[in-house]
Each structure stands twice: as C-alpha cells, then as structure tokens.
Amino acid sequence: MKRTRTGVKICGITEEAGLDACIEYGADWIGFVFFERSPRYVSASRAAVLGKRVTNNIKKVGLFVNPDDTTLKQVLDQVELDILQVYTTPDRALQIQNQFGRPVWVSIPVAGKGDLPSQCPVQRILIEPKPPVDALHPGGNAQQLNWNLLQGWKPTYPWMLAGGLNPENVGQAVAITGVPAVDVSSGVESAPGIKNPRAIARFIHNARAPVIV
Incomplete structure (x- = not known):
C-alpha cells in the first residue's frame, strides 16, 4: 500500500550539524526547545543564531511547556518562529494562537482510544504517549505509543505522531497509523541534544518510503 509524502519534524535542534542535516535531507519542520529542564x-x-541558517522553506517550531505570555513574547522578540508547539490545555493553546497570531500545535498525551481527541482547537494536534508519573518532562521521554490504538482513527484535522520513533520503526508506524506527519528527537541523536546526521537522513527516507503491512 503506497502512501502520500509524510511530513517530518526534527525536534530538539541545538547545533549546526544537526540543523544542516535537516536542511540537506528535506525535513519539513525543525524544533527548538524552550523548556529549561530539557537536555535539548x-x-x-x-x-x-541557528534559525538564520534555515533554508528550503523549512518551518521553525518553538516548543514551550505551560508558557505564560511574557515568556512567549520574550522568545518571539528574538527568534522568528513560524509555529508554536505547546504543552498546555486546548483552551490555553487556542488563546495563544489568537493572541500571538501564529499557528499553534498542542500536544495531547494518549494512553487509550478514549484519550483521542474528537476536535482540534488549533492548527494541529500532536499525539504522543502519556508520560510516566515520575517523568521530569511532559514529552521527549522516548516512549512508544501502541500504534494499534490509532488504526481506523481518521480525524478531520491535521495531526502528527510523536514518541519513541527512530529510523528503524518510523516506516511501520506510518503504515499502521496512516499519520500524515511524524516528530522525532532522541531517536536521531548520538547523545542527548546532539543529532546524528546519518540517522536524520535515514529517518526522513524511511518515513517517506512505501511500506506494506
């Protein structure tokens, strides 16, 4: 079964080599993490500084955790971000989108089919696993969602899959879920916060290669 071109976001960019690999191999979005407890x-x-290197119409995404307006404004005064990705409530995400005039993505943690949202208040929803109760971060914990939960789920809004993806499993994840876009961070790293250009190349290729399941 062939599929349409899968969108790819590489998150947690901290250095030039990783960013340049995203550009070279055709990522659609790159993500900067503005959450101080993250290794990224x-x-x-x-x-x-990194954002000035971005070419090829790649969109720059800023990731925030429960941000207040002051934090968002301080970052946006310095960085040209195309999209704001937030860990917060859907109502707050919509408020941010309206106030700051940029598309907003909101992350929705999922443990079962009952957690899958029926509506999207903002531009896009990211589906990822619920973090462990003792997790220090709301996302980026390298957990893998049970992709079978998403079989037959066909939302009418844009969405993206995150959590535990890597070059070896991303093709299967896309084939099983039919997701239009995927998000990876630790799955293409050689060390926390340091991207592996070869892994980025393989991830992007495998996310878009036809797979039969």
Whole structure:
C-alpha cells in the first residue's frame, strides 16, 4: 500500500550539524526547545543564531511547556518562529494562537482510544504517549505509543505522531497509523541534544518510503 509524502519534524535542534542535516535531507519542520529542564534546551539567542541558517522553506517550531505570555513574547522578540508547539490545555493553546497570531500545535498525551481527541482547537494536534508519573518532562521521554490504538482513527484535522520513533520503526508506524506527519528527537541523536546526521537522513527516507503491512 503506497502512501502520500509524510511530513517530518526534527525536534530538539541545538547545533549546526544537526540543523544542516535537516536542511540537506528535506525535513519539513525543525524544533527548538524552550523548556529549561530539557537536555535539548536552547536559549532564545542561540535559537536565533541557528534559525538564520534555515533554508528550503523549512518551518521553525518553538516548543514551550505551560508558557505564560511574557515568556512567549520574550522568545518571539528574538527568534522568528513560524509555529508554536505547546504543552498546555486546548483552551490555553487556542488563546495563544489568537493572541500571538501564529499557528499553534498542542500536544495531547494518549494512553487509550478514549484519550483521542474528537476536535482540534488549533492548527494541529500532536499525539504522543502519556508520560510516566515520575517523568521530569511532559514529552521527549522516548516512549512508544501502541500504534494499534490509532488504526481506523481518521480525524478531520491535521495531526502528527510523536514518541519513541527512530529510523528503524518510523516506516511501520506510518503504515499502521496512516499519520500524515511524524516528530522525532532522541531517536536521531548520538547523545542527548546532539543529532546524528546519518540517522536524520535515514529517518526522513524511511518515513517517506512505501511500506506494506
């Protein structure tokens, strides 16, 4: 079964080599993490420097965890972000989208079919596994969702799959779920926060290669 071109986001960019690989191999989005407890955290000034290297119409995504308006404004005053990705409530995500005039993606943690959202208040929803109760981060924990939960689920809005993806399993994940776009961070790293260009190349290729299941 062939599929349409899968969108790919590489998140947690902190250094030039990883960013340049995203550009070379055709990522659609790159993500900067503005959450200080993350090993992939970058300051606004560092993200601004990296962002100036972005070409090929790649969109720059800023990831925030329960951000207040002041935090968002301080980052946006320094970095040209195309999209805001937030861990917060859907109502707050919509408020941010309206206030800051940029598309917003909201992350929805899922443990079972009952957690799958029926509506999308903002531009896109990211589906990822619910974090462990003792997790220090709301996402980026390298957990893998049970993809079978998503079989037959066909939302009418844009969505993306995250959590535990890597070059070896992304093709199967896309084939099983039919997801239009995928998000990876630790799955293409050689060390926390350091991207592996060869892994990025393989991930993007395998996300878009036809798979039969």
